[in-house]
Every structure is written in C-alpha cells, then in structure tokens.
Amino acid sequence: MDTSQTTLVPVYLSVLVLVASVSSLFLYLAYRFCSPEGAFLPREVSEFPAKGGLTHKSVLVVFAHPDDEAMFMTPTLRALISKGWTVYFLCLTDGSGGGDGSVRAAELLASGDYFGVAPTHIEVVADPDLPDSMQAAWTTQLVAQYITRAVQRWCPGHVMTFDAFGVSGHVNHRAVHAGVAAWRKSHDEEHLTRPNVWALRSQPLYWKYLGPLVRLFPAPSASRTGAVVFHPPWCDIRCPFMAMRRHKSQLVWFRYLFVWFSSYTYENVWVPM
Numbered sequence: 310m311d312t313s314q315t316t317l318v319p320v321y322l323s324v325l326v327l328v329a330s331v332s333s334l335f336l337y338l339a340y341r342f343c344s345p346e347g348a349f350l351p352r353e354v355s356e357f358p359a360k361g362g363l364t365h366k367s368v369l370v371v372f373a374h375p376d377d378e379a380m381f382m383t384p385t386l387r388a389l390i391s392k393g394w395t396v397y398f399l400c401l402t403d404g405s406g407g408g409d410g411s412v413r414a415a416e417l418l419a420s421g422d423y424f425g426v427a428p429t430h431i432e433v434v435a436d437p438d439l440p441d442s443m444q445a446a447w448t449t450q451l452v453a454q455y456i457t458r459a460v461q462r463w464c465p466g467h468v469m470t471f472d473a474f475g476v477s478g479h480v481n482h483r484a485v486h487a488g489v490a491a492w493r494k495s496h497d498e499e500h501l502t503r504p505n506v507w508a509l510r511s512q513p514l515y516w517k518y519l520g521p522l523v524r525l526f527p528a529p530s531a532s533r534t535g536a537v538v539f540h541p542p543w544c545d546i547r548c549p550f551m552a553m554r555r556h557k558s559q560l561v562w563f564r565y566l567f568v569w570f571s572s573y574t575y576e577n578v579w580v581p582m
C-alpha cells in the first residue's frame with residue numbers, strides 16, 4: 310500500500326462513520342415522530358397504473374431467491390398489500406445455493422405470511438436447470454416458460470421483477486430479468502391484454518448504501534418516464550427487518566447491516582419494461 314492509499318483509509322472510515330451516525334440519528338428521529346395515520350402514501354399506490362382491461366389490483370412478483378422479496382421489495386409489498394392488492398410470488402430457486410432448499414422454501418412461506426401473501430399464492434421452483442449459483446447460466450426460454458405458467462395460473466394485472474442489473478448484479482437476478490423480458494417480448498402483440506411489466510431500478514453505488522438519507526433527495530431514476538416510487542411511512546421502516554427475521558437461516562450480521570443501510574429499505578423505484 311503506498312502513502313496516498315494509507316492516508317485515504319482514515320478518510321474513508323470517517324465518511325463511513327459520519328454517514329452511519331447521521332443516518333442513525335435521522336432514522337431515530339423519523340421513527341420517534343412518525344404518525345401512523347399517514348401510513349402508506351396512497352398517492353404513489355393509486356398512481357400505479359394499469360392498462361387495458363387489467364384494472365384488477367394484483368401483481369406477480371418474480372425473483373430468484375427466498376429473501377429477495379424481503380431485502381429488496383418490502384416497501385412495495387407493504388404498500389400494495391395494505392391497499393388491498395393481491396400479491397403472488399414466483400421464486401425461481403429454493404435457495405439451495407445458500408442453505409437447505411426445503412428450509413429456505415419454508416422461510417419464504419413464513420415471509421409471505423408476514424406480508425399477507427397466502428401459501429397458495431407462492432410458487433418456489435426447484436428445477437435442477439435453474440440452480441441457485443453465481444456461476445450457472447440459466448436458459449432464458451426456460452425462465453420465460455415459468456412466467457407463462459404463473460401468468461396463466463394467476464392472471465395478474467402486473468408483473469414485477471429485477472431490472473437488467475438485478476440490484477446486486479447476481480447472475481440469477483439478471484437471468485430472471487432476461488426471462489421476464491423474453492416473456493414480455495413474446496407477448497408484445499397482446500400488449501393491451503397482457504399484464505404490465507415493471508423492473509426494480511438498480512441504484513448506483515453512491516445511492517445504494519446511503520440508508521435513510523435517500524429520503525432527503527429524489528431518487529436518481531425517479532424522474533424517468535412512467536417511473537413509480539414506493540416510500541414506506543417511517544413507522545414501517547422496521548418491516549424489512551421483520552420480514553428478514555422469517556428467513557432465519559440467512560440472518561447473519563452483514564445482512565442486518567445491508568438492510569439498515571440499503572436504499573431498498575427506504576424506497577423502491579419501478580420503471581416500465
């Protein structure tokens with residue numbers, strides 16, 4: 310390590326401590342003075358648009374691993390379900406790359422129970438051709454087949470999934486997006502009758518770990534055409550932690566840190582696909 314790198318270490322540490330202190334104070338004050346009556350930003354939810362005949366308030370959320378829904382999508386799930394929407398989960402692995410598949414599948418059901426998603430509205434795929442792995446490439450058409458089947462089964466008004474980067478860049482997240490995109494493309498001619506498709510915007514690194522401070526500024530992609538933003542009320546900011554507690558096998562210290570500092574705890578930005 311050269312001299313300039315050595316002098317930068319205390320600078321990085323100071324910035325980290327400053328962000329942690331300010332965000333913790335901000336979080337405490339926001340939670341302390343939060344009004345539960347103001348819960349859930351009906352403006353954003355009511356503006357979540359539907360098209361054609363798809364006015365029924367239902368959404369199929371497609372993700373790769375049990376716990377993706379809790380770590381990345383809690384503001385959206387809480388907002389929609391609190392407004393009477395029906396939510397379906399399609400999880401394309403049982404998470405066996407990070408633990409026992411049957412345990413993790415059961416944890417997803419427990420998380421669904423926390424959010425208010427019925428077990429019959431949750432499908433956990435355990436397909437050897439879609440392994441939970443950072444290395445394995447998934448066949449896009451196979452993912453698209455699972456989407457087709459879930460849409461035929463549940464007839465949702467909306468499909469929501471990761472964007473092309475997949476929040477963390479995980480190859481499985483990206484493969485889920487590719488599969489949904491392929492499914493959407495193959496149904497382009499039915500654009501008036503098929504579900505609306507939404508992608509969870511991956512935020513740039515400088516934004517991703519700003520914690521509650523992200524609520525002080527407009528999100529980088531919130532002004533994009535058709536973007537929809539979900540902000541939980543401050544009293545609800547414990548919900549991602551509560552949901553993650555249903556994923557007991559995954560609760561290691563750095564996940565607590567992730568949930569605390571992740572911008573996805575404090576806002577979700579969705580863009581049309």
Ligand SMILES: [Zn+2]
Pocket residue numbers: 373374377479482
């Ligand atoms: Zn994941």
